[in-house]
Amino acid sequence: MIIIRKVAELLDFVELQKEQGNAVGLVPTMGALHAGHLSLVERAVKENLCVIASVFVNPTQFNNPTDLATYPRKEEDDFKMLAEAGVSAVFAPSVEEMYPGGPDAQPRHEFELGTAAEVMEGRFRPGHFQGVAQVVSLLFRLCSPTRAYFGEKDFQQIAVIRNMIETEGIDVEIVACPIKRADDGLALSSRNALLSEEQRAVAPEIHKALEYSVVYSREHSVGATHDTVVERIDAVPFMRVEYFEIVDARTLLPVEEWDESPWIVGCITVYCGDVRLIDNVTYKKEI
Ligand code: PAF
Secondary structure (H helix, E strand, C coil): CEEECCHHHHHHHHHHHHHCCCCEEEEEECCCCCHHHHHHHHHHHHHCCEEEEEECCCHHHCCCHHHHHHCCCCHHHHHHHHHHCCCCEEECCCHHHHCCCCCCCCCCCCCCCCHHHCCCHHHHCCCHHHHHHHHHHHHHHHHCCCEEEEEHHHHHHHHHHHHHHHHHCCCCEEEEECCCECCCCCECCHHHHHCCHHHHHHCCHHHHHHHHHHHHHCCCCHHHHHHHHHHHHHCCCCEEEEEEEEEECCCCCECCCHHHCCEEEEEEEEEECCEEEEEEEEEEECC
16 A cells, blocks of 8 residues: 555556556545444445545534544554555645645635535534535545545435535546444444543444334324434433434435435434534435
8 A cells, every 4th residue: 555645646646547447446534544434445445446545634624623623633543454454545645735725725616515515514514514525526636536435424425425526527436335333333433532431331322312213203203203312312411412303315304204205314413522423314215
């Protein structure tokens, strides 16, 4: 595996791959890798002759400076894991290399991301998806990937990125990979490393409440299902639900009845102490 820090070097590497007719799989990450990331890498390695993983904590998608400052960084461990998983190249640029005029340089391109970017994360993290679109579109331009791999834990992010490639006219296959969970059900996330021992012990309650709500939903309304999840999680020490929305999986707009859409998911964000955890559950998928 080669470690690439410079854009020019990345462009040369990609050109060589394209000349050789190799399919390029891209796995964009912000590092602090765990088994969830590795499942994306494993799939990319199976499906592409060349796999590039990026490790870049993108400042433009953080609307909270403390969140950016405390985001876990473990570059050496990440590189070791990626090499062992069979990645061809890791792209780990500095902020200056990615954003030569500075991350806040104006004017910034405004991406058309549709209503999918305005709800849930979009409402609670203003500017977040513009920042995600900015870095992901840049990575797509630099790596010209055949396929790009994203985890379904960030369900809304995948919908927004699909909208972004359509409006920007970027030709890439987006591969959505299932959520990886710890044995106790907690969705794997780099942020889990920030949980105290006590918080980590209760964090699986999020998944347990969501799973329970799928059974509950068979005999109850959307509204009652929503409320039972929020009440159950809010009753757990350290936990506070920021939002829980039961939505059409394609538009991400809330549904009021179970027969309103063939594909319905529940998306949740919970503060466990100061750590923001997200997860989701499928109630119905009939397409
Ligand atoms: O999902 C993430 O880790 C980030 O949002 C991504 C896609 C790597 C962009 O910074």
